[in-house]
Amino acid sequence: MMQAFTEERARQVLAEAGLGASPADASLLTLGENAVFALETTVVKVGREHGLWERADRELRVATWLAEHDVPAVRPAEPKALLVAGHPVTVWHRLPPAVRAAGPADLAVLLRRVHALPEPPFALPRRELLGGVERWLRLAGDAIDPADAAYLRARKAGFADAADALVPHLTPGPLHGDALPRNVHITATGPVLVDLETFASDLREHDLVVMALTRDRYGLGADGYAQFASAYGWDVRQWEGCAVLRGARETASCAWVAQHTPGNPHALAEFRLRVASLREEDLSVRWSAL
Known part of the structure; x- marks a missing residue:
């Protein structure tokens, strides 16, 4: 039986990823297809299952391509997706606090x-x-x-x-x-x-x-x-x-x-x-x- 993808499970994966920060200090932003955590200077996305690996890797390539075309978009902090305990993990530069809600x-x-x-x-x-x-x-x-x-x-x-x-x-x-x-x-x-x-x-x-x-x-x-x-x-x-x-x-x-x-x-x-x-x-x- 597949293990449920919960916040606790995502934090376990985050700990195994060894990204230099304590998972206990990570703030959970969303939990859906990915668990998205905010660390001090980065945002980490933990994918729900191994099947999302290809999509995670492509997302990093898309971000780099958008940067080349000067499209304002989030930028990767690590160029490659990690695979940790069967979950794809990507690391992103953390954006500054929003000045207002998007419309x-x-x-x-x-x-x-x-x-x-x-x-x-x-x-x-x-x-x-x-x-x-x-x-x-x-x-x-x-x-x-x-x-x-x-x-x-x-x-x-x-x-x-x-x-x-x-x-x-x-x-x-x-x-x-x-x-x-x-x-x-x-x-x-x-x-x-x-x-x-x-x-x-x-x-x-x-x-x-x-x-x-x-x-x-x-x-x-x-x-x-x-x-x-x-x-x-x-x-x-x-x-x-x-x-x-x-x-x-x-x-x-x-x-x-x-x-x-x-x-x-x-x-x-x-x-x-x-x-x-x-x-x-x-x-x-x-x-x-x-």
């Missing part, structure tokens, strides 16, 4: 810069938005209703086929892949892009649909969304493929929550709410971010 327009400005970039000298994957669904459902195990898992698998298959048939409005190319204001850090010199692990080369509309879904499901106000669309220069909701990518992301978002349900009643309740809202096609149901 939709800050994100849009950074996306415009990313979307103007050519392909990097290394291969980026397609944005397999639904690629993690099976793994997340597997990690959920018996914590979720098998009927809900089967529903998401069927929904995944339908949206995967529909997405393959889309005709883009924007020129395909490099994109962030998880374009949310929470992945922007505001320093005294401006916004900085963080969490680069989902970088891909695909339909750039993927990055814009995220905020459209945030407006519909997570309560982003109309004014905030208007600021985002204005700063980017185009509203993805005008594109006929928007509903397809939006539905695919909803499916992936449900499955992502599933992996947190073992031993987490809050995650289980949120998972059930999300799946029910999809089954009932109820767009008025608001989801909560974990």
Whole structure:
């Protein structure tokens, strides 16, 4: 049986990594696909499982490539990913404290810069938005209703086929892949892009649909969304493929929550709410971010 990925487990891995700081002094920032710890001058990301190794290594290469193109983004403190007790570990320079919260327009400005970039000298994957669904459902195990898992698998298959048939409005190319204001850090010199692990080369509309879904499901106000669309220069909701990518992301978002349900009643309740809202096609149901 796979060992649960908890804060305690992540701290054990951090200790084994031998990065010169006491894990007891590390501050946990987030716990999801990675456990992210802040040390005195660095930030350390501990991946949930060995299968995330390739993605962790690519994230470091993306960060170096963005630096070469002067795109404000987090910079690696170590050039290579470590593999510690079966978990990928990456080390990053710690950013100074944020001067304010990031807003939709800050994100849009950074996306415009990313979307103007050519392909990097290394291969980026397609944005397999639904690629993690099976793994997340597997990690959920018996914590979720098998009927809900089967529903998401069927929904995944339908949206995967529909997405393959889309005709883009924007020129395909490099994109962030998880374009949310929470992945922007505001320093005294401006916004900085963080969490680069989902970088891909695909339909750039993927990055814009995220905020459209945030407006519909997570309560982003109309004014905030208007600021985002204005700063980017185009509203993805005008594109006929928007509903397809939006539905695919909803499916992936449900499955992502599933992996947190073992031993987490809050995650289980949120998972059930999300799946029910999809089954009932109820767009008025608001989801909560974990």
